[in-house]
Amino acid sequence: MPTQTSDDAFAEVKAKVDLVKIVSEHVRLTKRNTDYWGLCPFHQEDSPSFHVIPQRQIWHCFGCERSGDVFTFVELIEKTDKRGALQMLAERAGVELKKLSPEQKERAEGRKRILDMLKLAAQYYEYVLWKTPAGEPGRKLLESRRVSEETARKFQLGYAPAGRGFAEYLRAKKRSLVDAQEAGLMRRDGTDFFAERLAIPIRDERGQTLAFTARTVRQDEQRKYINSPETPAYIKGRVVYGLDLARDEIARRGHAVVMEGQFDVITAHHFGVANAVASSGTALTDDQVRLLKRFSDELLLVFDSDSAGREATRKAAVLAAGHGMRTRVVTVPGAKDPDEFLRSAGPDASARWEELVARAPSGFEAGMEEDSAGLNPSKPNQVEMVAARLRAWIRQFPPGMHESYAEAAERHTGISRHLLLEEPEAKPVPRPQNGSRQRAPARKLTASAYLVQLLAIRPVAFDRVRTKITAEELDSDDRPVFIRMLGSYERGGPAGLEADLAGYPGEEQDLIRRAWAAPPPNVDDEVADELADRIRLEHMKGMHSGIIRQLSEAERGLDSEKVVRLEAEAGALARAIRELERRG
Numbered sequence: 355m356p357t358q359t360s361d362d363a364f365a366e367v368k369a370k371v372d373l374v375k376i377v378s379e380h381v382r383l384t385k386r387n388t389d390y391w392g393l394c395p396f397h398q399e400d401s402p403s404f405h406v407i408p409q410r411q412i413w414h415c416f417g418c419e420r421s422g423d424v425f426t427f428v429e430l431i432e433k434t435d436k437r438g439a440l441q442m443l444a445e446r447a448g449v450e451l452k453k454l455s456p457e458q459k460e461r462a463e464g465r466k467r468i469l470d471m472l473k474l475a476a477q478y479y480e481y482v483l484w485k486t487p488a489g490e491p492g493r494k495l496l497e498s499r500r501v502s503e504e505t506a507r508k509f510q511l512g513y514a515p516a517g518r519g520f521a522e523y524l525r526a527k528k529r530s531l532v533d534a535q536e537a538g539l540m541r542r543d544g545t546d547f548f549a550e551r552l553a554i555p556i557r558d559e560r561g562q563t564l565a566f567t568a569r570t571v572r573q574d575e576q577r578k579y580i581n582s583p584e585t586p587a588y589i590k591g592r593v594v595y596g597l598d599l600a601r602d603e604i605a606r607r608g609h610a611v612v613m614e615g616q617f618d619v620i621t622a623h624h625f626g627v628a629n630a631v632a633s634s635g636t637a638l639t640d641d642q643v644r645l646l647k648r649f650s651d652e653l654l655l656v657f658d659s660d661s662a663g664r665e666a667t668r669k670a671a672v673l674a675a676g677h678g679m680r681t682r683v684v685t686v687p688g689a690k691d692p693d694e695f696l697r698s699a700g701p702d703a704s705a706r707w708e709e710l711v712a713r714a715p716s717g718f719e720a721g722m723e724e725d726s727a728g729l730n731p732s733k734p735n736q737v738e739m740v741a742a743r744l745r746a747w748i749r750q751f752p753p754g755m756h757e758s759y760a761e762a763a764e765r766h767t768g769i770s771r772h773l774l775l776e777e778p779e780a781k782p783v784p785r786p787q788n789g790s791r792q793r794a795p796a797r798k799l800t801a802s803a804y805l806v807q808l809l810a811i812r813p814v815a816f817d818r819v820r821t822k823i824t825a826e827e828l829d830s831d832d833r834p835v836f837i838r839m840l841g842s843y844e845r846g847g848p849a850g851l852e853a854d855l856a857g858y859p860g861e862e863q864d865l866i867r868r869a870w871a872a873p874p875p876n877v878d879d880e881v882a883d884e885l886a887d888r889i890r891l892e893h894m895k896g897m898h899s900g901i902i903r904q905l906s907e908a909e910r911g912l913d914s915e916k917v918v919r920l921e922a923e924a925g926a927l928a929r930a931i932r933e934l935e936r937r938g
């Protein structure tokens with residue numbers, strides 16, 4: 355029976371793989387007692403709510419409320435289906451699957467054929483570069499760039515000669531030319547797609563070649579670089595160039611140096627900057643930031659000093675902050691890019707590089723300095739203009755950072771921080787309109803903080819609260835303790851909190867003990883419901899204004915598809931907000 359066979363396969367594979375090991379290839383996990391915690395890969399957050407329980411081989415996110423086993427994890431992270439997840443895990447576990455859907459099988463085999471072909475091409479190009487007269491133009495180019503053979507071999511650089519060299523090579527090996535065409539290496543007529551170019555393999559973080567980018571050696575060629583097309587093996591914007599070589603140094607140094615171009619990275623490694631990687635294309639993508647976050651919490655951004663480079667730097671700083679990562683910005687003096695800077699510094703390159711790193715401002719500071727350059731404080735209209743720019747800059751970062759960034763901008767420009775913050779933060783909880791329900795918490799206590807105190811005293815209220823809100827909707831200060839208390843409640847029921855308390859961080863223990871000693875005015879399920887509704891409402895309003903901001907951006911960018919989608923999202927949210935307000 356087919357279903358029987360497939361159930362067996364799931365069980366067999368599950369018994370052979372370790373969820374913690376699979377998850378930790380994508381998420382940095384920290385062990386706490388017997389469980390593991392990390393930042394959820396499926397939603398944006400800055401405090402860990404992603405929870406893995408090894409004994410039961412399950413995971414759960416208290417933020418986005420996704421959960422499941424090893425198969426659901428792989429399904430979500432690899433953007434595949436259940437069958438695809440089974441197949442990937444079976445391969446790792448060495449379990450042979452009898453029943454694969456024909457399309458699944460075909461896709462997997464197609465991908466494998468392409469990867470094999472790319473590997474073969476990299477070997478062939480490298481051979482041509484170093485061992486044949488045809489490789490001469492490539493060797494000359496490297497020489498002019500001062501890239502040694504040792505460095506070039508690390509990156510497996512190669513040279514694609516003119517004509518049909520690779521096709522002949524494949525024929526001699528009795529390999530199919532169709533595979534090479536599908537891998538984006540060859541045109542229909544058998545000519546090499548990368549002919550007369552230095553071929554640079556684009557490898558994933560494990561060193562597997564997924565594509566090529568290729569630089570011309572001809573002066574008269576208009577297109578300096580050309581790239582492999584997307585294939586089943588290669589999705590643009592997912593790969594970080596050089597990460598396979600840089601990952602250990604990134605972990606050791608505590609930061610990754612992110613450059614724009616592949617040649618910047620090759621030169622950087624040549625001069626000893628071994629934690630350098632490239633975004634390959636100006637803008638750093640969300641997927642690339644996630645990938646880098648597995649190895650480090652800090653990015654050192656070194657983009658070109660033109661306006662596109664500065665814009666890319668700003669975007670990367672904001673994107674990284676959204677993932678809870680720090681950024682710093684290195685500007686190379688007197689050179690258009692790091693490649694040029696390092697080459698002209700020659701033997702001093704590594705020392706001069708360290709000087710730049712030591713004085714690199716944070717991503718926020720770099721943008722702030724740019725926005726306030728040349729400000730004359732005695733001219734009110736200039737002050738206003740700079741304040742507006744800085745307000746917009748601060749607003750792009752997560753709300754938890756606004757206060758301290760406004761403070762830093764005040765110190766730097768002398769403009770009052772109140773002018774730099776759009777609206778005062780930490781509003782007191784609005785009192786209920788209905789006079790008969792005088793349960794409103796004391797002033798200054800936010801709804802989110804009140805709820806945490808209430809749950810500390812009355813953990814059973816989690817039963818109601820967790821169906822209404824997720825940790826993400828609380829103020830960021832209250833999230834970790836909320837998540838931890840929920841974990842204790844789920845494991846140990848109403849007595850779980852008391853049992854686990856000794857293992858909590860000191861400040862959370864204090865907070866909970868204070869709540870026990872001096873409870874807020876009312877602690878019952880009805881208040882819990884009321885608070886959860888308020889928190890949800892505030893959160894939705896915040897999201898709504900976020901969407902409205904994106905909407906005006908999309909409208910300016912004439913991205914009509916995005917406009918339609920955002921309008922629908924904003925409309926649905928506005929309806930939900932009205933509905934909640936009507937009930938509340």
Ligand SMILES: [Zn+2]
Pocket residue numbers: 394395396397404415416417418419420
């Ligand atoms: Zn999540």
